[in-house]
Amino acid sequence: MPTAPHPQSTDELYQALKENDRRPYGRTRTVTAEELVDAAEQFAEPVPLVHALLELQEAYTYGSEPRKSPVVFARLLTLFDEQPDVFDDRLRHMLHWRFKWVGHALRQLPEIPLASLRQWLTEMRDRYEKAGLGLQPYYGQAYQLAAHVGEDTTLAYELWAGRTRTRLSDCEACEICERALYHLTAGDDERALRVWEPVLAGKESCQEEPARSLSYALLPLLRTGRADRARELHLTGYRGCRRNPSMSGEVGRHLEFCALTGNEARGLELLAENRNLFDEVASPLDQLDFLTGVEVLLQRVEGLGHGDLPAAGYPGRTWTVAGLRAEVRGRADDLAARFDARNGTTAHTDRRTSRLDRAPLLDALELTLRTRSLDDVAPPAPIAAPTVRTAATVPDELPELILHARELEEQGHPDAHVCWARLRALSAARDYTHPDDPAVGPLVQLRADLLADEAGRASAKDEHAEAVALHEEAAALYDDAGLPGHAALARACALLAGAELPAQGADGAEAKAAALTAAHASIVRLQEETPGLARDLEARLLRLRVTALALRLQTSGSEEHVAPVFAEVDLLHTFATRHDIAGQISGALLLRASTYAISGDLPAAVAEIGALLDRLKAHGPAWHLPRTLGLRGRLQLGLRDAQAAYADLTEGLRLAADWPADALDTTRLHGDLAEACMHLGRPDEALRHLTRSAELDLRRGSRTDAFCTYSNAAQLSLDLGRIEDSIALLDSLLAEPDVTAGELDDRLVAQLRLTRARALHAGEDLKAATAEFVALAAESADWKDDPGSHAMIAAETAVLLGESGEFGRAREAADQAIAAHAQDPRYEQLSSCLRELARLQTQQQGPDGLTDALAFLADAGRIADEARAAGYEGQGRSLDTALAYEHGRVNAYAGESEEALAALEKALGLLGEPGPQDARAGEWAECVRLAGAVEGIYLERPAAALTRLDAAVSHLTALGHTEDTEPLISLAARLRDEE
Template identity: 35%
Template sequence: MSRTPEEIRRALWENDEELESRARNARAESLVAEAEETGDAPLLIQALFNLVSAYTFSVERDKAFVPFARLLRMWDERAEDFDAYATHRFHWMFKWVSSGMLDQPHIPLASIEKWQAEMEHRYRLAGYSPRAVRSGEFSIASHLGDLERAVRAHDAWLAADRDDMTDCRACELRQEGAWQVRLGDDAEALRLWRPVLEGVHTCLQQPHGVLAESLLPLVRLGRTDEARRSHLRGYRMARDMESMRHAVAAHIEFCALTGNEARGLELLAEQTRHWEPGGDPDTYLSWTACAAVLLRRLTELGHGDQPVPGPPGREWTARELSAHATAEAHATAGRFDARNGTGAVGDRARERMAREPLLDRLPLGLRVPARGPGAPGAPAAPARTPAPRPGGEDGAAAPRADAPPRELLDEARRLSAHGHPTALAAWARLGEAVERTGARLADDERAELLDHCAMELARTDPAAGAERFTAAAELYAGAGRPGEEAACRARAVLASAFAGRPHAEALEAIEPLCARASALHAEGAASTRHATAVLLTRARIRAGLLAEAATGEEAARTADTLDAELAALVAFAAPDRDVPAVCARIAEATESRGRLAAQRGDGERAVELLTEAAALCHAAGRPWDATGAELALARVLTGTGDPARAAAVLTAALEDPERAPVVAAADQARLHLALADARAAEGRAEDESAALLHAAHWADQAGEGDGIGAFARLRLGGSLLALGRWDEAATVLESVLPDLREGHDESDVVQARSWLGQVYSRLDEHRAAAEQFLEAASTAQEWENQYDHALLAHLAADALKNAGTYEQSRRAYARAEELWRSLGDRHGTLRTLRSRAWLASAEGADTDACVEFMQAALREIEEGLGETGDDPEERTRLLLETGHTHRQIAELALAPTDGPPDEEYDDPEQYALNTGGYARALRHTALAATSYLDCGEPGLHLATADHLRAAALELDLAHHDAARSWLARVRDAYPDGTTDPDGTVAERLKAAADLEQRLAR
C-alpha cells in the first residue's frame, strides 16, 4: 500500500534523524522513488535533498552528484517549485558538491574549476556574499599546494561579509585553524579553535572534527592534559559517524605518537568498516596513512608478527597490514597528484606517515584489556623500553649483563650495602653470569648469592624461598659468618610463615634465633645490623599473629607485646644509628610502631612515629625506604582532618629526584591514590582527578591494571562526572567495566553502572542510561539493604521516561515507590510520586490526572508532619518537600506536556502554554512560597524565586498591582546589608528590577 505525501514527509524527517550509514542511504533512495510516484514536485525536491544529505555524510559521497544534478535541472526548469526554504537549501548544497568533487580524484581539475565558477555565478545572481565562494577557492588552492593562490583566497574569504550561505562559525574556525597548522603555527590554530573546543560554536560536525585536529598541536605545545581530554571526548563523539573517518583516523594517529599503541589497536578493531575505500577517497587516504603510522610503530617495537584487525577476508599481522596501509595511502595520494598535476597530496601523506612519537607515554586513564594476542578490540599492550639501571656512586654506568662475574659481584654488594631497590636484580644478573660462565665463587660469596636470590624467590614461592634461605645459612656457617647465618635462618622462618606455617609456631622457632643473635652481638661476633635483622623478623611474625588474633583482649595483648619489642629494638640499635643500615632498621621499627598506633586509633602518636620513621630513612640515605612510612602518614593525616599536610607529604615523595627512578610502579600507584584521597578531602576535584589518572597509569605499569588500576579508573570516572566532563567520564567508565566485572566486588560494578547511567543521561543517551541503571538495580536487588535498589529503580524510571518508553517507565516508578515505602523512606516516596505526575504529563494525561499524583504527595507530607514530633530538622525537610510539590503543580498547570523546569527562576512565559491554568499556577506558587518561608533561612531563596514567578504570571495577565505586590516581597526579603556569599541575592534583585522595567512599559 502506497504511503500518502504526509507519511512520506514524516519518513523523510525520521530518516534525517538516523545515524549515518548505508542503510540510511538506501532508505533515502527508496523515499525518492515513493515521492516521485506522488507527482508532488515539492515533495520530490525534499526527498532529493534528503538523499544528497545522506550521501554527503557517509562514505558514499561520490553518489551525491547525481541527485544534485537532478535538483539543478529541476531548478532551471521550474524554480517556482522551490519554496524559500528549498531555495536556500538548494544553494547551500552547491558547497557540498564543490568540496565533494575536490575529494574525488577521478573528477578532472578543469571540471572542479568550472563548477566553482558556476557556483560563483549562481550566488551572484541570488544576491549572496562571495564569502562561501572564496572559501571554496581556498580549499582548492590549499589542496593543490598553490600557496600564493591559497593566501589570496584565504584573505578574500575572511574579508567578505557573512550571510545565509556562509558555513557555520564552527566549521569556518575548523578550516582556519587547520590552515594555521599547515603553516606551522599550532598556537594560532588552537587560539582560533578555542570557541569550538569550549562549546561556544558547535554544529553536527563540530567540535568532533576540531577535537581530532587539535590532538597533535596540543601535544606539540606540551598541553598534554588538554590533548588527553580532547581524545577522550572526541573519539566518543566521532566513533559512530561514517562521515568522521578522518577524525577517527586522527585519534589513531594520536595514540600511535603518544605511546598508546594498544589503545590505537583497540580503535582499529572497532573501526574495521573504514578499510573499505567507498566513495570518499580523501578520508580513505587519512585512514590508511594514520593506520600506517600505528602499524609501523608496532613493528618497530617488536610486534610485527602480532595478529591485528584489518580488512575482512583474511588474517593480518602488524607488519603485513603496515605494508598494505602504506601502499594504499601512496596509491590514493598518487591518484590525487595525477589529477592535480602537483605532488602536494603525496608529500603531505608521506610526511604524515613518517612522523615519529612525540611522547614515550601519555596516560589516558584507560586500560586495554590483554585477552591474548590480536583479540578483537583487545590487543596485547606492546612492551615499553625498560628504564636503565642505576650506575655507581661516582656516576659510572652499571656493569653490562655480560660483564665478568667478579665485576657483577662488586656491583651487587655495593647496591645491597646502599639498600638500593635494584640490588636484587643485580644479584640475579650475577647468578645468570655464574651459570653461563661456570665461574667459581667462594663459600661466603655463594652464600650471599643464594641468600639474595632467595629474597626474590620468597616473594612468589615462599616455601622454596625458605629452603634456599636455609641452604644459604649453612654456607654462611661454613664460611664462619655467624651473624649472617642467624639473619638468614630468621628469614627462612619468616618465609615459612608466609608459606602457611602457623604464626604461633613460627614465633616459637624465631625466639632461639633472637637469643642467639643477642648473644653473638654481645660477644662481638655479630653486628648490630645482623642482630636487628633477626629482631625485626620476629616483629613481622608477631604482626602476622596480631592479624590473626581472635578476640579483642588477645589482640590488645599481642599489640602491647609487639610495641614493646619494637621499642626495645630501637633502644638496642640506638648507639649505632649513624650506620646507614642500622638507621634503616630503626626506621622500619619506628614505622611499624606508627602503623600500630594508627590501628589503635591513636592518630597523634601515629603521626609522630611515622614522621620520625620517614626522617630516619632519609637520614640513612635511603629515601626510597621512606615511601611506606610517608604513605601511611598521609593516610593518617587525611583521616584525622589534615589533608593539606598529607598532600604535601605525598607530593614531596613523588617529586623526590633520587626516589622517582627506582620506586616500584605499584608504590607509585598507591602514592597517587593516597594523594587523590587527600585532594578529595581538600575539595580540590581537578587535582583529585589528576592523581587518579596517574594512579591508574602506574598500576598498569605494575601489572595491577585490573586491581588497583581498575579501582583508580572507577574513581576517576566518578570524579570526571562530578566535574561535568561527561564525555571523558563515559569513556573511562566504559573502559573499566570489563575489569570490574571480572574480578571486583559487585558493589564496584553497581557504582560504575550507576555513574555511567548518570553520564549517559547528561549526554541525552537515555536508552543507554536506562540499560545501565536497570543492570545495576538487578544486582542490587539481592542486597540486604534495599536503598541502592530503590534509588537505581527510580533512576531507571527517569531514564526510560526521557527515552520515551513510557510503559516501562511506569512499571519502574511503581517498583521504586514500592521499595521506598518498604524502606520507610518518605522522601524517596515523595520524589517518585512527583516523577509519576510528570510521566503522566509526558504521556498526554490531562492536568487533573497529573496533579492527583502531586496531591498524593501532599497527603504523604501531611502524614509525615503529624509524626515529626520534636524533630525540627525533619519538619524543615518536609516543609521544603511541600514547597517543591506545590511549585511543580504550578508548573504542570502551565506546561502540562513539558518536563519539570529547573528549580531556579526562569522566564515563565516559556511555560505559559495553557492560559487556563494560570489561576491554579498562581495559587500553588503562592502556597509553595509560604511553605518555603515556614522553613526559615533554608527556604528564603526558594520563596523569593516563587515570588518572582508569581509576579511574572500576574504581569502576563496584566494584573499590575498584584505583580508589584509580589515584587515588594522580594525586596523586603533582602534589606540593605544582606549577606550574599554566592550572588543569589543580587540575582534575585536583578530579576525583580527587570520585571519592574516590564511593568513600567
C-alpha cells in the same frame, strides 16, 4: 536481513524515517534507509519516495559513500523534472541545497574526470539561474574545486567570498572554515585563527562543525604558541569525529597532532580506537587524508625506535608499526597519484609530502590525565633487573650477587628486589651454571629464595592464594637444601597469607579474625619447634606474629585484641634491640604506632611516630622513612591537620624517589596526598596525585586498584569542570583490552561508563549521554543483588529522555526506577527524578503536558509519603517542600496560575521564614520570587505581588541575606514599571 519491520502504510514509513534519522551515521542507518526506499516504492506515491530518497542520500553522504550519493540525487532530479508540483518549497530547497553534496562527492572520486566535475558545476549554475536563485553557493563550489585541484585560487576565492550569502549558502560555520583554510594555505596562521574564532569558541556549528575546524586549527595554534588552547580543542574535537567514517580526515589530523607533540602513545591508542576507518571509509579522498595522518604517526613512532610495536590496521592480519606504515605509504601514494593524474597537478602529492616532512612542534604536551609513553604500550619485556640504581647495588659476579641478595633480604633492603630480578633472569637461562661455592649453597636454595621473593610480591598485591602456594613450595625446597629455619619462615608466611584469604558468609570478619588467631598460634609453634634459628630469622618470625595479631585487631576492632598486639610488639622490640637488628627495631616501633592508631588513640600514635622518625634519621634504615612519614601523614589526616599531613606525605614521596619504585608503596603516598590536597583546597594537585597513583598501580599489575583510582580521578575532573579531560580519561580506560574483553569487574566498568555518561551530559552531548544511560539502565536491570543502583541509573536515564522530549520512554524508565526503589529505597534520587520530569514535560509541552506531569508528581507524592513513614530525613529541604514548589512551577508552565500560586504558598509555609544563619534563605527567596511572578504577571495582581516582594526584601535585608534579595528587587522594579 531487514533491520526494521516493513512499513505497511505511509504513516508507518514516515515514522520509520523519523526513527532512522535518530541513528548515528553508519552501516545500520544506511541499510535501513535503503530498505525504506524499497518500501516507499510500493506505495505508488511520489512524496513518500522523495522523503525516503532524501534520507538515503544523507545516509550515503555522511556515511562516507560518495559513489552512491550522486546516483540517488539523479533519481531525485528526475522526479523533480517529471513532477515538479510534488516538491513543495521545503523539498525544492533541499533539492537545490544538495547540488553541493554531489559536487563534494564527485571531487572525492579520482575516477571521475575533471571535465565531468566542471560539467556538474555548469549544471548547478544553470539550475540555480532557472530557479532564480543567487549564485554564491555555485561560486563556493567553484572555489572548492580550484582548491582541490591546486590551481591559483585567488580569483575563485574573491568571486565566492565577496558575494552576499543566500539561503542556499553553506552554513556560517562551514564558510568560516573554508575562509580560514584559504588563509592557512597562504601561510597566515594568525589570520586563519582570527577567522576561525567564532567556530572554535562554539558560537557557530553544524553537522560537521566545529569538529572539522578544530582538527585543522590544532597545528596553527601550536605554531603560534597557544599549546593549552590546542590541547583543549584536541580533546573536544577528537570526541566529535572519532570512529566516524565521514570524518576520517579529521581523525587523521588528530593522529598527526599526537605525533608532533610527543604523544605518540596516545596516537597509537586513538588509532586502535578508529581501526574501523581502515575498512569503512569508501571515499578515496577521505582515505588519503586519513592515511596520511596515520603515516605521520607511524613514521614518528618508527623513527623513535619502536617499529616493532603492535599497531591497529587493516582487518585480516596482525600489524606492527613498521609493517603498517609500509602498507599505508603504498596505498596513500597511489591515491595521491590518482588524484594528481585526474587533476593534472601535483597538489595532493605535494600536500602529503609537506605533512610527512613536518618536524615535531613540541617535545611533550600533556594531552590527557593519563600520560603514557611508548614504553608503556610496549609488550612486556623479559624479566631483567631494573635500570634504576643497579650500578651500585648489583654485583657483576654471580656468587657475589647471590650473597648480596641474601644480605639485602635479611636487612629488608628495597634493593633486594633488584638483585632477585637479576638472578631470576640469569637462572632461567638455558646455559645457567650454578656456582660451586659452599658459601652460596646449592641451586635448590636459590630456587627457594626466588620463590620466596615472588611470594612476597604476590602478597603485596593481595594475591594471597598464589602467595600461599609459592611460600609452601619454597618451604619444601628449603627443606631439601637442609635449611629448616628458612623453611619455617616460609611456612609462617604461608600461614599468614592463608589467613588473609577472603572468608565466605555473612560473618566474614569474624571468620577472618579466627583464622588470624589460628595463624598466630601456628607461627608461635613453628618458632618454638624449629631449633637453631638464626637471629634474623627469629626476628622475622616474631614480626610475623605481631603482624598476625595486628591484622586481627584491624579486622575485629575489638578492644580485647589490643593488649596482645602490644605484648608481641614488646617481644619483637626487646629481641631486635638486644641483637641490634635496626630494621626490626623500627618495624616494631611502627607496629606499635599503628596499634595505637587502630585502637583510636591517634595522638599517641603520632607521638610514637615522632620518636621513630628521630631514630630513623639518626640510625636508619633510611628506606623506612617514606613509609613512616606516610603513616604519620595518614594519622594527621585523621586528626584533621591537612597541612601537617601534606608536609609529611610530600617529604615521604620525595624520599621514596631514592629507592626502586616497586619496593616502596608510593602508590599509597600519592593517594593520601590527593586526599590532603582536597582538604587544602588544591583539587588540581589532587588530580595529579590520583592519576600518578593509578599509573603506579597499573605498572605493578594491580589493575582493579588502578581502575578504581582512575574512576575517582575522572569524577574529580568532572567536578572541577574539566569535562573533556574526564571523558578522554574514561575513553582511554574503556578501550583497554581487558575491559573490552569483559575481564574486568563488570560493576567497576559500569561505574566508569556511568561517570562518562554524566560527563557527556555535562558537556551537552545529550544524544550520546542518553544512549549510554539507556544501555546502562538495561544492563543494571539484571543486578538482582543491587536494585538500588538500578533505581538510580534508571532515574537518571528517565531525566535525560525527558530532556530529549521522549516522555513515553522517560515514563518507562521512571517506572523501572520506581519498581527497583521498592526493593531498595532511593527516596531523594527518585523524588528528584519525578519532579524534574514533571517540570520538563510542562516546560516543553505547556498545558498539553500537564496531565502526564501531574502523574509524575503524584508518584513523587507517594515517594514522599513512604519517606515520611520510614523516618527518612533528606539533605536540605524536605521532599514535601520540594514537591509543593514543583507543583507551583508545573502549574505555572501549564498556565494554571491559581493552582500554581496555591502550591507555592504551601511550599513557603513548609519552608518557614528563614533565620539569620539559615541556609534555606536562597530557596525561600526563590519561592517568593516565583510566587510574586505568578501573582503579579500571570494573575495580574501587581499590588499584592509587590506587597509580598517588599516584605521579603525587608526580612532578608534585616537578616543580612542581601545577596538573596537581588532577584526580588529586580522583579519588583519590573512590576512597578508595568503599573
